Amino acid sequence: MTSEPDIAIIGAGAAGIGAARHLADSGLSVVLLEALDRAGGRAFTHITQAGPLDLGCGWLHTAERNPWVGIAEQTGMPVDRRPSAWGMQYKDLGFSPAERQAAGEEYERWTDRLANAPPANDRASDALDPTGRWTGYIQALSGFINGVETEQLSARDFSAYDEASSDNNWRLPRGYGTLITASLPGQAPFHSNTPVTAVDMSGPRVRLDTPSGSIDARAVIVTLSTNVLAGGAVSWPSALDPWRDAANRLPLGHNEKLFLEISGPNPFEPETHVIGNPRDPRTGSYYIRPFGYAVVECYLGGAGARAAATDGTPAAFDHAIGELAALFGNSVRSCLRPLIASDWAHAATIGGAYSHALPGEAGARSVLARPFENRLFFAGEATEHGFFSTAHGAYLSGVRAAREALDALGAGSPSA
Numbered sequence: 001m002t003s004e005p006d007i008a009i010i011g012a013g014a015a016g017i018g019a020a021r022h023l024a025d026s027g028l029s030v031v032l033l034e035a036l037d038r039a040g041g042r043a044f045t046h047i048t049q050a051g052p053l054d055l056g057c058g059w060l061h062t063a064e065r066n067p068w069v070g071i072a073e074q075t076g077m078p079v080d081r082r083p084s085a086w087g088m089q090y091k092d093l094g095f096s097p098a099e100r101q102a103a104g105e106e107y108e109r110w111t112d113r114l115a116n117a118p119p120a121n122d123r124a125s126d127a128l129d130p131t132g133r134w135t136g137y138i139q140a141l142s143g144f145i146n147g148v149e150t151e152q153l154s155a156r157d158f159s160a161y162d163e164a165s166s167d168n169n170w171r172l173p174r175g176y177g178t179l180i181t182a183s184l185p186g187q188a189p190f191h192s193n194t195p196v197t198a199v200d201m202s203g204p205r206v207r208l209d210t211p212s213g214s215i216d217a218r219a220v221i222v223t224l225s226t227n228v229l230a231g232g233a234v235s236w237p238s239a240l241d242p243w244r245d246a247a248n249r250l251p252l253g254h255n256e257k258l259f260l261e262i263s264g265p266n267p268f269e270p271e272t273h274v275i276g277n278p279r280d281p282r283t284g285s286y287y288i289r290p291f292g293y294a295v296v297e298c299y300l301g302g303a304g305a306r307a308a309a310t311d312g313t314p315a316a317f318d319h320a321i322g323e324l325a326a327l328f329g330n331s332v333r334s335c336l337r338p339l340i341a342s343d344w345a346h347a348a349t350i351g352g353a354y355s356h357a358l359p360g361e362a363g364a365r366s367v368l369a370r371p372f373e374n375r376l377f378f379a380g381e382a383t384e385h386g387f388f389s390t391a392h393g394a395y396l397s398g399v400r401a402a403r404e405a406l407d408a409l410g411a412g413s414p415s416a
């Protein structure tokens with residue numbers, strides 16, 4: 001291991017890889033330290049017989065401004081630009097067109113209030129219509145989008161995301177995780193299974209302790225999730241308490257994916273979608289046969305994903321199959337088999353899905369993104385303003401932190 005690099009990057013997710021790519025032609029020595037046995041972090045494509053399945057990020061959100069689209073094109077990785085089937089309810093099962101319209105309009109009125117007449121206390125639930133009929137639907141959507149229900153959500157933070165993002169959501173048939181891990185630049189030595197356990201800034205260089213030895217870097221880019229930053233796995237100088245406090249105010253929500261394998265005669269048509277029960281905040285969003293693969297992808301958020309974390313994956317699969325059987329008929333039970341599921345909530349080096357600001361705490365993103373002593377630079381999805389909670393936001397945060405580190409070291413910015 002290079003023990004005295006110019007720059008050490010902690011974490012090899014989308015942000016760490018973004019930083020490493022930006023630094024690749026800088027002429028500085030850079031090392032990338034990752035606790036897991038793989039790169040990618042919350043970007044993870046699992047290769048199955050049914051096809052490559054993303055357990056973490058899957059959608060190239062705001063695709064027209066998403067840097068991963070250009071990277072995919074450069075590397076010859078196909079990008080699927082078809083519109084998402086999310087808005088569809090296959091054959092109107094359990095959710096009629098009139099109900100979809102009413103629920104959609106109530107959701108739009110809520111997001112309009114968040115943006116244009118936000119509650120004084122910044123609590124997104126206070127903008128719900130108390131006489132509304134689709135609160136359960138809005139809570140389910142909030143779970144999918146934010147990982148929490150509206151009570152735990154800052155109106156200002158949500159509106160910043162809503163305003164920054166577009167409706168262009170593209171995909172990668174070979175997997176978003178495949179793209180992100182393949183984008184690790186060859187120039188930066190990558191050390192997997194190397195968790196940083198302590199950060200010491202008492203000397204002229206930043207000292208990082210790992211089980212494989214110590215590293216003394218001139219500058220360090222930290223890309224850890226907010227739950228890891230706020231937790232106890234790494235020992236930090238106490239001067240960093242304000243950063244950890246900011247991380248506490250930007251906790252990760254709950255989101256999980258379950259994949260069901262389809263076999264035998266079945267009613268499932270490729271590239272279709274149903275929401276399980278549009279009145280239940282716990283419900284799943286079911287993307288049926290994405291890319292034609294013989295799977296149903298169940299997306300859980302908020303209450304549904306918390307239940308999966310608490311009750312366990314088998315119970316979550318039972319719930320998902322039950323929701324599909326209620327819509328498509330009991331016979332589908334015999335053609336659906338649990339294939340694979342995520343468990344981000346229990347992944348020790350990540351600890352959840354993606355960050356949301358608690359009510360009144362949207363400003364914590366700026367606090368978290370500040371450099372410390374011009375030697376420690378913070379990246380990761382939670383440090384972004386409009387693109388937080390996404391893989392492209394994470395990438396852009398890594399590039400921003402890399403620029404800050406280069407400036408601090410007087411190395412200017414490479415053209416990349």
Ligand SMILES: Cc1cc2nc3c(=O)[nH]c(=O)nc-3n(C[C@H](O)[C@H](O)[C@H](O)COP(=O)(O)OP(=O)(O)OC[C@H]3O[C@@H](n4cnc5c(N)ncnc54)[C@H](O)[C@@H]3O)c2cc1C
Binds near residue numbers: 011041058233234256
């Ligand atoms: C279920 C789910 C679905 C999602 N869907 C989408 C989507 O469709 N589109 C989208 O854009 N985004 C999506 N996201 C969000 C996206 O995946 C993340 O925002 C993004 O990948 C975060 O990247 P990051 O680099 O900031 O953090 P991470 O990926 O968490 O990277 C941090 C890395 O640091 C490592 N680490 C932790 N502790 C240590 C330590 N002590 N020492 C060294 N390394 C350490 C971790 O193992 C990890 O690899 C989804 C996320 C989830 C969970």
